[in-house]
Amino acid sequence: MxxxxxxxxxxxxxxxxxxxxxxxxxxxxxxxxxxxxxxxxxxxxxxxxxxxxxxxxDHCRPLVELEAAGCRTWEVTPRSINRVDDELDRLDVYAKGYWQEVDGKLQVVGLRVGTGETRVVARFGDWLIAHPNGKFTVHKAPEAVR
Structure with missing residues (x-):
């Protein structure tokens, strides 16, 4: 190109x-x-x-390469969190909102996926990546987006 x-x-x-x-x-x-x-x-x-x-x-090219390698990716946003959670439920993967205090109030700021030491947290703006081996990782949003 x-x-x-x-x-x-x-x-x-x-x-x-x-x-x-x-x-x-x-x-x-x-x-x-x-x-x-x-x-x-x-x-x-x-x-x-x-x-x-x-x-x-430069920021998103790695996601495109991961998708080409067979990974599933989801951008976690306030608007998409329920859809992503539903899709993870269908994959039998534990996920729930990740809560944090913001401006003195407790609110959801992302999605926690998995349990124990393999748990990852995708904050709003981050991309959640499901690898073919069942592992999940997070591609952080650029600082300008956070």
Missing amino acids: NARTNAPDRVEVNEQGEKVTTFSLKRACNGCGQLVGDVDNRDVDERGNLTDVRGEC
Whole structure:
């Protein structure tokens, strides 16, 4: 895949003496939201849907590689936590909300998966990874997302 350009904004003064800023529309990773570069023809498929650019993102590329190797991945968010928990229940994997005090109040901040020493905690924004051998790991969200 060709490297994506990342054109900086250009500020010029036009013939009337007005300051004009020219910028390129940027594409964000559909996994973590970090910018990957300028929008181009690769970003929309033949049906007009946005394409998956996680493989172009330094943070999300490892997830794409894990999925290609047979792993299941889920992003744990306040909106997805119940669906992820339900899917883990169907896999007969113990999971429950992970609680922590935030601003003086106890609230769910992620998902605890497994028991004992093999237990992992995926906080909101993190990706939970189920490996083919039954092991679970967590791919932490970038600091900008936390």
